[in-house]
Amino acid sequence: MQFQLTDMLVEQVKHFVLNQDDKALKNLLSEYHYADIAEILDELNLDDSVYVIKLLDSETTSDILMELDEDNREKVLKNLSSKEIAEEVEELDTDDAADIIAELPEERQAEVISKIEDAEHKAEIEELLAYDESSAGGLMAKELVKVYETWTVAGCLRRIRGQARDVTRVHSIYVVDKQEKLIGRLSLKDLIVAKSEQKISDIYITNVDFVNVDEDVEEVAKVMAKYDLEAIPVVDENQTLLGRITIDDIIDVLREEADKDYQLAAGITQDVEADDSILQLTKARLPWLVLGLFGGLGSVFIMQGYENIMATVPSLFFYTPLIAAMAGNVGVQSSAIIVQGLANNNVKGSLINRLLKEVGLSLINGFALALLVMLFGYLVGQNTTESLAIAVSMMSVIVVAALVGTFVPIILDKRGIDPAIATGPFITTSNDILGIYLFFVIAGKIIGF
């Protein structure tokens, strides 16, 4: 029952396209969900994709377009006329319609909008395009089912039959007063269970969650996840009902957010995929590598300063990659836990307690690792003072690295900067330099140079 994208299926589609066997092609594709057809099209070349899009009716192709890989969608849209795009847009819900139009080059946007025939749909799309992409307004759809508190259940059912035809899924019915102010909600279930002569004002639920149209989408996602909401109404500052956001859009927000944080932690600055071009991948990867390079060159400087002890305690130099690695690893661990905690709102308590905890934790870890280093030194017959100096200074480096990893994200967060940028290369690089510097300073005190 589950769809499997096979080479055979792709070949079959290509074959029908090549022979312009429209009937067979339509027949074949009619069996598949639009999301599956989008997967097939992502495997075709541009001309073949455009051929399929032009062949199928716009009710299906509009949904397919939304599911295509963003790069492919851009290319396909370039090959459609403004009139054709407008036809696709007519079929989409206002939120998806606005998203598609927002992706077009600016000069084409007005052209496509002018060709939308349904005046109401057009006005709603224009309204949505005005909101910031990362705000609730940029995510919401205008399609919703709305009833007035003065209606009866029977009248309500009759009238929402009309509204509901335009709405793919009815999550909640929003109740408004005469001024279009949101005052409550109802579920279809409540309506069905109620008696037909009852008034809406007698049965609606006044306790309704909502978000302001300017709210950040990540905040909206948090609210919806916390309260297990499948849709949330969006209002302006007068509480006027403007639209609604559904959970499927929130899932996309959550996934993008998780992907972005993961990439940031890995030192990738832009949203890229494995199949992007070499140029795009280089642009996303090179900046952090250059930062790492400067960090490494900093270590070169520090170590050059100790060149005179190379002859007497060469072993210190052999340990520098180990010290850098431990400083980096500890810093990344600490920062990852804090960044996640900040994202999930569970970093509580005072900074002093957190400081003490992190010091305690890194002392335990550091002590265990220091013992292993001493053991290694003993096994390879290293001078005991040197082993001790290395072990103790490594331990200090670990404590400092843990503190840097913990407090840099907290400080960034307090200043309103996304703490996720503090994990990965940024922490690794600063901890590398700091760690190597501390290592030589502390080992120097112990050995005496």
Next chain:
Amino acid sequence: MQFQLTDMLVEQVKHFVLNQDDKALKNLLSEYHYADIAEILDELNLDDSVYVIKLLDSETTSDILMELDEDNREKVLKNLSSKEIAEEVEELDTDDAADIIAELPEERQAEVISKIEDAEHKAEIEELLAYDESSAGGLMAKELVKVYETWTVAGCLRRIRGQARDVTRVHSIYVVDKQEKLIGRLSLKDLIVAKSEQKISDIYITNVDFVNVDEDVEEVAKVMAKYDLEAIPVVDENQTLLGRITIDDIIDVLREEADKDYQLAAGITQDVEADDSILQLTKARLPWLVLGLFGGLGSVFIMQGYENIMATVPSLFFYTPLIAAMAGNVGVQSSAIIVQGLANNNVKGSLINRLLKEVGLSLINGFALALLVMLFGYLVGQNTTESLAIAVSMMSVIVVAALVGTFVPIILDKRGIDPAIATGPFITTSNDILGIYLFFVIAGKIIGF
């Protein structure tokens, strides 16, 4: 309108608990959503939390329990009698009820189950407890609205009024035949829009997505996200309808998955939070640090082998942290992109193409970085042959690190191992050793030692 957890609110609750002012406490908390009350309880000590839980009615507290931090829930449950837990469980949907019971120590599970009064609820919970936690069966609830194809719309509406009272949200109405086999679906909207004398068999939609009860939850999440489903029915191998999974549970799966991958990439082996105990955090962090330590000790060995050239080309040793950092960073970047691509199913095409692409990409990055190293060498007046040797060997290390970062996850994935473990410390450590070894070998060839 949005809930803000303030110290004042927490103090007020503590105050009412201390004075056992039950009426004021009930009154105060009645204004808040159960998810908000759970946040308040997470701030109280255990005794106070238990006091509040015992005070409020089980309809509210069962939901609060589900929202509590897992550690706190465990402690609270320890302080409730089996009878009290059974009462909470009676109020919960079967999926949540089974989750709560599964968290109890084994010896208490049977005791709590035996005290559930509703025989049907009890049987359903026992059925759910038998499924693997990470399978569709472990995630599904038994609550759903089911109609037989032979019913009429009017009869259907009448009967689902009864079923719907037990179901928090009606997503879809599932249509079954006489043998309870899932044959289609209907939305409440379809039912409302239809004429009351029509038969279900005339109006239901045969095209229904479903998952097998043994399907992995991550696979279920992918299917639901792809097809924008808000609920999906679960069937056995005979297509018998067993339960349904709703999107709010999938959101939790997606978040846990993202958190786990993020932590793995940061070298944290268990699911931990910033506020976990030092011991738990040590257990999660120390293993990877020990691995990193062994890697570092490996580098010590390699460098000791080159001790004899320390006097002639000391600068090589100054560059080892830089080489290790570049090898680590490049490896983490490559592996993160591949791991994400594998998770999102967009790593396509042949391995040869991917190899060529990764070599090309790392040559471009490596060349740019090598130029910077040459420039640095020139500025600090370093011997040109040495600078060249360092730059060229660094470039080779970058290419190799990128290949390791790309292909280790792919190979793990092909062998059925979660590729996410290959990012972070694992790749960093192996690339550190390999990088330093290659660096000395290649630089040796160029300088001639």
